Amino acid sequence: MDFTNFINTFWDNTLSGLSRGAIYALIALGYTLVYGVLRLINFANSEVFMLGTMGSVMSFWLLGIGPDGAQKGVGGFIASLLLMFAMSIVFSGLAAVALEYFAYRPLRRRNSPRLVFLISAIGASLAIAEGVGAFPKRKREEYPFGRLSISKSGCTVSDTENCLLNTRTSVIKFGDTSIQVRHLVVLIGSMLMMAGLWAFVNKTRQGRGMRAVAMDAETSRILGVNVDQVIFITFLVGGIMAGGAAFLYMLFFEATRYNAGFLLGVKSFTAAVLGGIGNITGALIGGLLLGLIEEYGAGLFGGKWKDAIAFAVLVLVLMFRPTGLLGESLGRARA
């Protein structure tokens, strides 16, 4: 245990922990929504996220941004970000819906028990990840995409100091810690998406349908809820959240690969369980908490133990509070 390192890096770790946690929280929402409505661990949600990051990569190709990055004007900068965001969401949303249609709907038609669903989900996850890894020219290397910047005359892309603004420009500085544009984008962006989701679930007709099906599928069907449609929307919304997470992830980490989703997915599921699966607020709190625990743990024990710490937390939480910190609910109590 390295306390001096822990204290020295405390604020840096807090910042990156919160950013990481915000991404976990968004992916965790995909797990939580589907679990709330279907009582199913959508194991392939991590792959939905991964396909979203691939969508971001595609938008880089469309914009002609190579590994060295590119310079755009202010308008171009914003438009590029929006395109990236849109592509991520479209990829993830479509993936989630396709997953529901091809992998889960046939099983629901056959009244399959839950283990069948889980195994199918595992199979889907494996197939998607390895399919992306093995087929399109075997893209197993990382994507070291450079930063997108707003150009100022005489600024090269790798030269962050002279650029007017890029994702790594410091906005606020205190001590050795600097809050960069990407931290702000990740934190604010995820909060906005989550607020949007909260409003959707609680204020709209479709959201009410979701809560109803989560509470009691059979009764809602009798009362006229189109259960299949609700499930479709649930997957779509979960996919969109994963797409948003993918966009923010690409802004923040700037690299992805075919198996980028797996570990992140398991950790996000951990976050969902930590907060109480099926519970939207729980996903937020669990995500941020897990991000912080991981970064602090890495500060204490060294970065290579980061993943092991996340899993240890999962085991501990499930042992002492099997329903998570806030308990399980989507339609049941407050949601």
Added chain:
Amino acid sequence: MSTPNPTETPRKNLSQQYLSYAAGKADEAGPGFSDRMRNWWTGLQQGEKIPVVLAAVMLLFWLPWLNPVILRPEGSDFASLLAGTVVPYVLIALGLNVVVGMAGLLDLGYVGFWAVGAYTVGVLTSKHASIPWFLAMFAAVGVATLSGVLLGAPTLRLRGDYLAIVTLGFGEIIRISAENFGWLGASEGITAISPPPSFGPVIDKESGARFVNFSVLENKWFCVFGFILILAVLTALTLIERSRVGRAWNAIREDEDAAELMGVPTFKFKLLAFAVGAAVGGLSGAFYAGKLGTIYPKDFAIQKSILFLAAVVMGGIGNRWGVIIGAFIVGYLPEWLRYVRPIQLFVIGGLMLLIALVARHRSSLIAGFGFLLLGLGIRFVEPVRTFMESIDEKRFFIFGLLLMTMMIFRPQGLIPRRVAARRAAPTSTVMAASDAVTI
């Protein structure tokens, strides 16, 4: 056999639902091929069974020397392939089948026990000590069993799908630890693990090779040793399954609450299932380490766990023969298909068609035509050939797809378990969302 009750199910165990579902499906089709095989077998006299078993065992042990040309992938050592992938995978599948198939606990971190077994042998025979190999093997089984108990004790009270995730985390923790502890060789792994000692009369004076020869280049006796291990494990598991323990596992799998109420100490027996499964996994790891001589943390990645699960599910959850076939498919087929020549496919396809005709087995018919088509494809279509040459890299992709399709069309696996066929109760088209499943 109980009549289906439409209103039941709120507290059914996951795998019990699974099995009754699978059995219900199998039921409608009349006696399947495996049922007919089983009937033929049980119909034999005691005296008739012995020669059949003897012939089968002799054929099995002869296999490494027989080196059958239909099964042998070109450019690769058949015995090495058998000993390096098929034997460890079969052992793994048998062990995982205890946990998943018999006790009904979904374990996604099974590769962890495999790693524990392999690393124990590595540490004890190469890295930090050099104790006799067979002693190290027993130590590996012991340590793996212990790790199974250590993992099971805190987690086995969890619900089914949570248990899956926690075990997955456990598998990753084991791998990360192996990668990070310098004492375990970190990412360089452990090299120069000694094979089991060779013995018997010296047959080659120059190299000093003995009759029973275990070495990196000589794999035939590894196969024999592996087959002996498999037969031993198979026998032990059969005895356990028929004992009180096996009946307790059955009861837990079918309905845990009912089992508890009838006086079965469910936690104790679930822990026992975990321990037995872990022990077999450790044994497989020990064999694997001895055969390969070198182990790396990346050999024990989490995808392996899912591959093992695929083996069990494809073969038929809960059926020992099924999971052996599943392990064979998962371990052997990708390697075989990579080097396969069209003529091999034609011969096997033809044989399957023959079986289909004689035994009136529809799946063999489909598979036979599949093999023939594949052979034609490799012979005449260039993209198919290039695809097959790199098929080992795509094996996870293919098995992923296979898992998905099997869950839709044949969730009971290739050789389904024989269960007291209870039909799945018709519930809503949504999975019973209100069902508070406890495991």
